[in-house]
Amino acid sequence: MARITFAQAFADAVYLSFSNDPNVLLIWGSFFGLSQYRSLSDRFRKEFPDRVAFTPTSELGNCGIAIGAAIAGARPIVPVGAASFIFRAWDQIQHEAAVARYMSNGMIKAPVVFHMLHGIRGGGGPQHSQSPQAMLWNCPGLELVMPSTPYDVKGLFRAAIQSDNPTAFLVHPKLLDVEGEVPDEDYAIPLGKADIKRDGKDVSLVATSLQVHTAMAAAADLQAMGVSAEVLDLRTLRPLDRDALAATARKTGRVVAIDDCPPHCSTASEIAAIVSEECFRELKAPVERVTRMDAPIPFSPLLEDYVSPTVDKVVAAAQRALAYPKSAGD
């Protein structure tokens, strides 16, 4: 067990995957964006040169190559860089990777890990700040993993690379230097198991990826106001831990769903819909959604902040849920 960064834990997981399985291939891109952690990938580049291929800037072709290699028996990883770029490869992911197993009646599989850096990153502007998780959750056949901690990224990546399904593995660049305790040994966290990152009883904050940290900060603020907030990290959206989601909603009766996707048809909308279905009677207030606003992401910081989910907005949403009157007359 050592205290390491998210980036280091991620790199360790990729390295372990290369070491443990000769079928793992890397269709080169960028794991760590332009961050200081870029050099972490030198290790697997140097140790497994025959399994690392450098690609042109051609996202659709690169993802297609990975899917084809997977169909032929490999387990490729494609780090596409900013999640925005995945829109160039949308067709191959939706129409080939996600349907390959189904369409073949279970005869073939396409176990690619599509890794991308999603979300509002600070100055990314309208074209480098995309969060495609809502759109990807709307695509049957695709696993969707959104780790929030060093421990989780290692275990979830190990599960994703071993899974026989294509997986979108989304990392927020602001997570890369988050530190945490990570076991030295190999382990996998089963996909579809949510994690209570903080226990609470008054209100449930439900999130993934970076927004788990927004939720944790909001929970600390709420604590100072005498409110006990539970933070549920869903960790993976497909498969979804519906039981854990329903359990926290039942426990507190008040749910705030946080996401940095645009609001309509966001993951927060889906969480709201599921919670309302599962716990209609137990809910004491409508599910609050804290998402990116329905606007492109502007470059300038105050503008960016205004449209982003923030700690203050989560605190305010929790307060609204807590203040929701028991009956119309209250």
Next chain:
Amino acid sequence: MARITFAQAFADAVYLSFSNDPNVLLIWGSFFGLSQYRSLSDRFRKEFPDRVAFTPTSELGNCGIAIGAAIAGARPIVPVGAASFIFRAWDQIQHEAAVARYMSNGMIKAPVVFHMLHGIRGGGGPQHSQSPQAMLWNCPGLELVMPSTPYDVKGLFRAAIQSDNPTAFLVHPKLLDVEGEVPDEDYAIPLGKADIKRDGKDVSLVATSLQVHTAMAAAADLQAMGVSAEVLDLRTLRPLDRDALAATARKTGRVVAIDDCPPHCSTASEIAAIVSEECFRELKAPVERVTRMDAPIPFSPLLEDYVSPTVDKVVAAAQRALAYPKSAGD
């Protein structure tokens, strides 16, 4: 006023748009798929040959060309054929068309109409049955229009082509031969005005496009069971008529949202989330979602039917909503 098909009303609207505005251009594709209505487009092809350009099979380039022409002052229509093909052009629509106005601080505009044939069409299989409306609603900056009747398609197309925003104009191929009364003269239906297609008091069925007809058939079945169902056709998703949605939910207290997108982060999820927010107190049952199941669309008819939203599923959902016990003890 004449009784004509949806396809004819659509063709009339396109023809009127060409006649009334010299800036209207057609970046050729297919309005009517392979249906018998293909020849309806001969009229504008022949009368406005200088404004009709035939494209290669290159969706990303074609949509980009249309967006660029729009930025330079045109009002192009791009019929991309099956909505599935739009995934090839995803990047240009999301990253260029939808953000152009915003990023320029309101100085430029990109008024393209992207027309596509969406949905489960009968034998379309995994790659020709896509319904991208949920993903498109998750894209800020894009209008989203989903007509259900001959009257609506004419008026909504006329509004879409005159709007200064980029618009996704989704038509279900099964609507093409639906008949209805359509005024001969020119008219526009403002975007963002829902339409009550059937008055009712016990339960609200909320839908767009072809699913409005599923809802109408379900309402007829429910009528026979003594249930009065209201059918709300949202007609456009962005802008959304939130008032009309809240009003029907308040009126009946029971809502079934119908969509042929996959379930997670679907338009039905968004409707459920909004209704729960707006009418938490007034809801007598959780919002029921009837969507395509979380699977690719299989080719064979019984398989296809199984995963599709159907009249029977809508009736069953309405019945569940109606049977929902008043309190936990009921």
Next chain:
Amino acid sequence: MDKGISRPYALEALEGLLLIRRFEEALFQLWKDGKFLGHYHLYIGQEATGVGAIQALKPADMIFTTHRNHGHLLARGTDPEPMMAEILGRETGLLGGRGGTFHLADPAHNIPHTSGLVGGCIPLAAGAAHRFKSCGEDRVSVVFFGDGAMEEGVTFEAFNIASLWRLPIIFVCENNDPTAQGRPANDRIPGAIAATHLDQIPKSLSMTTQVVDGADLAAMRAAVMAARKACIAGEGPVFIEAVTKGWPGSATQWPDLSKTGRTDLGMAWGAKPIPDSYRTWFEDEDPVLRFCREQVAAGQLDGETISAHDARITQRIAAAVERALAAALPSGARALDHVLAEVR
């Protein structure tokens, strides 16, 4: 390059050609009879391309194809019955009825996945080649696609990567519309390509290319054999443009068999007169008649042998149709199988 073809291979080729022709003719009839719905694409007129190319491959080689795939599977040895059943949406179909005509595939014969999107399989095939190369396996990947796929950016991207990485892949572009190049798109729907010769595009990416008469089975076979050798030798990808004249029944939208009718092979050896309508088709272009004519002329096969094969194959197809029609549709409840693999 020896274009000759010995008797066993000629018989094998004949089998493939006739299987395809009779399969497609039967399929057209099923469609006319309303036995299945939706859009479909016949391989009539291109049989020699698929049969010749696939004869040059080894069983371990992997094949990817398009919406116009029937001929490739039959040439590879896939049983026509589950193919027909798949097109009819039956439980006994190759894919249990999930794919239909657009997506016929046969993993057991190394045809793992067929995309119905123009150009969709081209990067997939390059990916398979990448896998073979990185494992050091002596296998090639082959992808068949239409001239229309040259218009899609994904094709260009896959060409570029294949050439950069020197992948063992053979790109077979089946140009069934050879008059379309270099013409403004306005002359035709859908689209066109600005190259005056399709092979200029892969050439610009430093790829080895060859233009072959796609109706000449022996030439196709020889070209793919040579390409395969080059791939295995590590010389990188080869692009083959297989040019065929469009079959008169290739209507813009729906195939129309009524124009040329069920093929009477007797036209190949004078047992049946050639009609005036579509004379050039029957005399020069139809690749099945051409193969039979050449074999008879060379004295390697005779009309009797060919007719006997034809009768057997026609009978086999008829039986396949009958059994496929008799099979059940898959029941709805199976629809959720195989969306995701079980988590291990």
Next chain:
Amino acid sequence: MDKGISRPYALEALEGLLLIRRFEEALFQLWKDGKFLGHYHLYIGQEATGVGAIQALKPADMIFTTHRNHGHLLARGTDPEPMMAEILGRETGLLGGRGGTFHLADPAHNIPHTSGLVGGCIPLAAGAAHRFKSCGEDRVSVVFFGDGAMEEGVTFEAFNIASLWRLPIIFVCENNDPTAQGRPANDRIPGAIAATHLDQIPKSLSMTTQVVDGADLAAMRAAVMAARKACIAGEGPVFIEAVTKGWPGSATQWPDLSKTGRTDLGMAWGAKPIPDSYRTWFEDEDPVLRFCREQVAAGQLDGETISAHDARITQRIAAAVERALAAALPSGARALDHVLAEVR
């Protein structure tokens, strides 16, 4: 093709070159001082391409550019102050702070929209050309993009359409990495292209092409002038590859001005000795020094004139920086403006 350039044009060109160089140097300093965050791209080393090309255009022509856009706007006459303000995210920025360095645009000067995605503007520019052509206007569309954009399928698609439709568009590919072609991608990150010469690709699509020394301002100007003429005459698109040696400060990730330092123009006319480090850059490659050196050698401009211009421009940029820094950040509440136009 006359490569000469008269004194008024030479002075105008000098203005553009120095504006760009001093702007980019100032910008680097701002970044070093932590005045703005994020990734950015300098145009140092490519100034002669942008200035020469844009000098050949008319005001009504439309320009599209990329992530490396600063030089194109300055060459077009955009005021440096709102450019700097935009990069600093200020309210007074060209786009009110919505775009930042990736997206600098200036609709008033017919640079309507800048994509930061590789190849993103190429079909947009073709679309504008299509609009001009269908209106019968005598305008051309010009799009600047990097050699990396040749790897994207969208570029190929736009080339094909532009060629098929004979659109009045000039594709200016700024190849600042001329050693990358024809090499396996494994030699470098990111990627590469399998063509041994970039212009093979547009050539394969029947496009007129020309390779120009991008550091030779007069050559660029002449090439674009000729291309513009061809476009207006309806001869269809022209592809120009402008080749420049990479500026030593073009690090893979972040520009590094410390290598070549603030440019001392005296090196162009011997007033300042050329240092040993990066000698070839200063002696042969730096397009600003080269232009000054050639003008002085030809006797058209002298060191004094150039220095006077430089002092004025340096001062202008300093003032722009100062005012941009003093401007306010746009307040959050403006963030929802202009998402959608009001419905009419």
